[in-house]
Amino acid sequence: DAKTTQPPSMDCAEGRAANLPCNHSTISGNEYVYWYRQIHSQGPQYIIHGLKNNETNEMASLIITEDRKSSTLILPHATLRDTAVYYCIVPSNTGKLIFGQGTTLQVKP
Amino acid sequence: EAQVTQNPRYLITVTGKKLTVTCSQNMNHEYMSWYRQDPGLGLRQIYYSMNVEVTDKGDVPEGYKVSRKEKRNFPLILESPSPNQTSLYFCASSLSRVNEKLFFGSGTQLSVL
Secondary structure (H helix, E strand, C coil), X not given: CXXXXXXXXXXXXXXXXXXXXXXXXXXXXXXXXXXXXECCCCCCEEEEEECCCCEECCCCEEEEXXXXXXXXXXECCCCXXXXXXXXXXXXXXXXXXXXXXXXXXXXXX | CCCEEEECCEEEECCCCCXXXXXXECCCCCEEEEEEEEXXXXXXXXXXXXXXXXXEECCCCCXXXXXXXXXXXXXXXXXXXXXXXXXXXXXXXXXXXXXXXXXXXXXXXXXXX
């Protein structure tokens, strides 16, 4: 099961881009990278996912390195409502999902 | 509306009194899973189910039971709750077990006295 490593916390100024890194050096060729976020104690919310190409949706962009060992979630214009814990996970074929502790992003005015 | 529904939202109980937390999804999802969340420990998987009558242990299954008799329901059972099971619990589902996004319930805050 691929394990991910994220920094425990990051700060970002409101209106600026927030770049959240994730290492997944043991990822295998057919495993996707998923990003979720959790605001306060609510249920985590899906943000975006990708395999090898960069992806963009209405919430964020996902940049995956060519060797797929790491990725970066980009919130292009962070707002105070983006303050949350962000989880990078790699679902395995076994069904086990390891969330880890995620990165706490604090967006400051 | 597509959703994962957990009940109850809050539960206070005493040590040893059996309880069930229900989870239901209306999206015809095959995969369902339970997580607990404790301060500083992130989300840890308790059990998961890849389809009806198919369940498997996650990382922290001790003290919990699950069943998957119907596709839509995946109850979490604590036969003899203990204070160390005081936690925030989340149920989640996805279309299949691999490479599908998870939908989470709103959570159940359990306190075992």
